[in-house]
Amino acid sequence: MASSAPLKRDFYARPAIEVARDCLGKILVHGAAAGRIVEVEAYLGVDDRAAHCWRGLTDRTRVIFGPPGHAYVYFIYGMYECLNFVCEPEGQAGCVLIRALEPLSGLAIMRRRRPSARRVEDLASGPGKLTLAVGITRKLNGADLVAGPLQVRRSRDESPIEVLATPRIGITHCADWPLRFVIADNRFVSR
DNA sequence: CAATAGATCATCT
DNA sequence: GATGATCTATTGC
Numbered sequence: 107m108a109s110s111a112p113l114k115r116d117f118y119a120r121p122a123i124e125v126a127r128d129c130l131g132k133i134l135v136h137g138a139a140a141g142r143i144v145e146v147e148a149y150l151g152v153d154d155r156a157a158h159c160w161r162g163l164t165d166r167t168r169v170i171f172g173p174p175g176h177a178y179v180y181f182i183y184g185m186y187e188c189l190n191f192v193c194e195p196e197g198q199a200g201c202v203l204i205r206a207l208e209p210l211s212g213l214a215i216m217r218r219r220r221p222s223a224r225r226v227e228d229l230a231s232g233p234g235k236l237t238l239a240v241g242i243t244r245k246l247n248g249a250d251l252v253a254g255p256l257q258v259r260r261s262r263d264e265s266p267i268e269v270l271a272t273p274r275i276g277i278t279h280c281a282d283w284p285l286r287f288v289i290a291d292n293r294f295v296s297r
Numbered sequence: 298c299a300a301t302a303g304a305t306c307a308t309c310t
Numbered sequence: 311g312a313t314g315a316t317c318t319a320t321t322g323c
Contacts, residue, residue, distance in 0.1 A: 181308095183317085190315090235316090
C-alpha cells in the first residue's frame with residue numbers, strides 16, 4: 107500500500123487553513139478502504155458565519171472545540187454524513203471538511219457501498235459520497251484520528267503538489283472566502 | 298448539456 | 311417550523 111506513518115497530533119494543532127492545505131495528498135484509511143485526499147475546505151471559528159461553530163459551543167459543536175486530531179462527523183439533509191478533521195489547540199474552534207478522495211484500495215467494497223457510481227471518479231468525489239464509500243458514519247464522531255479506526259497517513263509518493271484555492275461550495279454566508287483547496291487538474295475532485 | 302425537484306431529519310429559532 | 315458544509319434522477323432545451 108502506498109502509505110506509511112499516521113500523522114501525529116501536532117499536525118492538527120494548527121490553524122485550519124494550514125491543516126487544510128497540508129491535508130492534500132495525504133491518505134485516509136478506514137478498514138480495507140483507502141483514498142488520497144484531493145479536495146478540502148477550511149472552516150474557521152466564531153468569525154466564520156458559514157461554519158457550524160459560528161454560534162459557539164453546543165451539543166453538536168462540542169468536538170470542534172475539543173482536542174485536535176479527532177473526527178467531526180455530522181448528518182446533513184436528512185441523508186448524508188460529512189467528515190471533518192478537528193484543528194487548532196483544544197478550546198479553539200476550527201476544522202477541515204474532507205470533500206473528495208482518489209480511491210486507492212478497497213475499490214470493490216467502495217463500489218458495493220456506492221452502487222450508483224458508474225465510474226471510479228464518482229465513487230468519492232463529494233463530501234457525502236466519500237463517507238459512504240469509505241464507510242464513515244456518525245458513530246465515528248469524536249473518534250481519534252491518531253490512534254483510532256480511522257487514520258490519516260503520509261503518502262510515500264512525496265512528489266510536489268500544485269494547490270488551487272477557490273470559494274467554498276454549497277454555503278450562503280462568506281461565499282467568497284477562498285477556503286476550498288484542491289489538487290490542480292485532479293480528476294477526482296467534485297464538480 | 299443545464300436546471301430542478303425530491304428525498305428526509307438533526308439542529309436551532 | 312425552517313433550514314442545511316448533499317446527491318440522484320428526471321425533465322427540458
